[in-house]
Amino acid sequence: MSKLHLVFGGRVSDPQTADFIEPDRLDVVGIFPDYASAEAAWRASAQRTVDDATMKYVVVHLHRLLEPRP
Structure with missing residues (x-):
């Protein structure tokens, strides 16, 4: 299996957390075959979105999920 990665972002309640406040409005950038x-x-x-402190984008390692x- 390839090592798939999901990139998405959205508005968070606190920039130091991943508590997305509008999950129905997430920006799904895409699924990628490698980390690079x-x-x-x-x-x-x-x-x-660098000027908006409440916007956060993340990389999720789908292959780990x-x-x-064990």
């Missing part, structure tokens, strides 16, 4: 491409997409999305270690 996911990181590039994350950086581009985060850079667009699909194949958890």
